[in-house]
Amino acid sequence: MEKHEVELPRVLQQLWGWEQPARPGPKPTFHISEIGAAAVRLADAGGLGAVSMSKVAAELGFTTMSLYRYVEAKDDLYVVMLDEAFGKPAPVDESLGWREQLTAWAVHFRDALVRHPWVLQVPVFEPPLSPQQLDWMEAALRAFAGTQLTANDKLSSMMLVNIYVRGTAQLTAHLDLDDGADQLYGQRLAMLATPDRYPTIAAGLANLEIDYTDDFTDGLDVVLDGIEQLIERRNK
Amino acid sequence: MEKHEVELPRVLQQLWGWEQPARPGPKPTFHISEIGAAAVRLADAGGLGAVSMSKVAAELGFTTMSLYRYVEAKDDLYVVMLDEAFGKPAPVDESLGWREQLTAWAVHFRDALVRHPWVLQVPVFEPPLSPQQLDWMEAALRAFAGTQLTANDKLSSMMLVNIYVRGTAQLTAHLDLDDGADQLYGQRLAMLATPDRYPTIAAGLANLEIDYTDDFTDGLDVVLDGIEQLIERRNK
DNA sequence: GCACACTGTGTGCGCCGTACGCAGACCATA
DNA sequence: TATGGTCTGCGTACGGCGCACACAGTGTGC
Numbered sequence A, B: 001m002e003k004h005e006v007e008l009p010r011v012l013q014q015l016w017g018w019e020q021p022a023r024p025g026p027k028p029t030f031h032i033s034e035i036g037a038a039a040v041r042l043a044d045a046g047g048l049g050a051v052s053m054s055k056v057a058a059e060l061g062f063t064t065m066s067l068y069r070y071v072e073a074k075d076d077l078y079v080v081m082l083d084e085a086f087g088k089p090a091p092v093d094e095s096l097g098w099r100e101q102l103t104a105w106a107v108h109f110r111d112a113l114v115r116h117p118w119v120l121q122v123p124v125f126e127p128p129l130s131p132q133q134l135d136w137m138e139a140a141l142r143a144f145a146g147t148q149l150t151a152n153d154k155l156s157s158m159m160l161v162n163i164y165v166r167g168t169a170q171l172t173a174h175l176d177l178d179d180g181a182d183q184l185y186g187q188r189l190a191m192l193a194t195p196d197r198y199p200t201i202a203a204g205l206a207n208l209e210i211d212y213t214d215d216f217t218d219g220l221d222v223v224l225d226g227i228e229q230l231i232e233r234r235n236k
Numbered sequence C: 001g002c003a004c005a006c007t008g009t010g011t012g013c014g015c016c017g018t019a020c021g022c023a024g025a026c027c028a029t030a
Numbered sequence D: 001t002a003t004g005g006t007c008t009g010c011g012t013a014c015g016g017c018g019c020a021c022a023c024a025g026t027g028t029g030c
Helices: A002-007 A010-015 A032-046 A053-059 A064-069 A074-086 A098-115 A117-121 A131-143 A151-177 A181-192 A199-206 A215-235 B002-007 B010-015 B032-046 B053-059 B064-069 B074-086 B098-115 B117-121 B131-143 B151-177 B181-192 B199-206 B215-235
Strands: none
Touching (some): A010 A032, A032 A053, A074 A117, A098 A215, A131 A151, A151 A181, A151 A215, A151 B199, A181 B002, A199 B151, B032 B053, B053 B064, B098 B215, B131 B151, B151 B181
16 A cells, blocks of 8 residues: 555545655645635636636745645646546436436536536546546446446446547537527538538538537437447347 | 638638738748648647647748738647648448448548547637538538438437547547556556445456457447437438 | 838747755754 | 754746737739
């Protein structure tokens, strides 16, 4: 255990509440999650671009370089922000079937992304290892508990839903920013996608219904249908 | 048509080869796609971080500010880079079924992402409107030509595959960078995901097979299974 | 051929992330 | 408790970024 601690980056050690041996220098004034919360506040208000080391420090009444006591680089700050932004996953009723559980999970996930759209712009260099991220992972995997899926199946199915939510959120993110953006896009697309070179796009545009309200759940159902087939295949 | 041109950002006008009325000042020395090619060269070599206005300009033997003749802001450069990086989609054998066509499309898409991993880090603010991006879109939509899917169905199914390829590429991107990264991750995950708090993750880790080779096509098949069900439903 | 309008570009600014080095706090020892 | 050595937190400062601005200079229209 002791040896293992050394292998973890400092930020993760702090997020997991592992105490380090006493060291010289001033005691930490607060917990790293307060830094994360301040950064999240800035990002919610002004987008990811509004998050800089100096702004976060100022938000806390700190000097810029003080942050480097908790964090080794800007990327570490992102890790803390993500953990802070998602929070604990909503509890899922385990008496429901896997499909309902995963739907609820996906909806909660999307809600979190709507609350914190900047999450989609955070550059990701590592798979998740922070506590709350693992909570979310655990919740999704647990939905498959009653199925015959292999460990790999469960993991990839979870990632499939994860990817779906992130992807759709990314596509719709800019539309929510200002209304009319999708209309403008439609106009431009109609102008550029001429029937001679882009017959299929042009034909599609003519018959398009501009009602996106159910798009999320409809698309999710398609994904879940695919997973359902996998489950049935494994049951045999 | 004339009026429409005005509505398009300058970069797109250039990408589409629309000539603007003669203007004062020096004639353009070259086409905007050469700028894109230079930027792509830099990004391929040193990641997206290696792409800056001054570096791109230097690559072309130019001063920094000269680029702003072609491009209004850094974001415009990204648009050109994406168009340049993807290139024309590989032609797809239209005698094949939709499923085979889409599989081929997805594989080509993924290959492009492997060749230009930085694409996944490019911040996206707008849906695609550049010529080659529309070519890719057209190719994917055409695969559904023989089906009874509605225009909305085709669009969302295409986006589903698109999202899937991007998402999986993102997840595996960092693993390809240095071998052993996934092992390190596995060790850390095993250390953190203790059975008491994360029983499902821990149990899954024990039974995990570390062979990712077929993950891409397997997951893609799950997605396509979902779409197939949609197609069958529409056929009724 | 001339004047004007408008574009392309050099200078310079504000901001970023963080390398570096020193002041000073902690712990071990006496 | 006094003191020395060690190691840490953080202020200063740097290189690089995207691009605002103003002006130089070209091409156009009369």
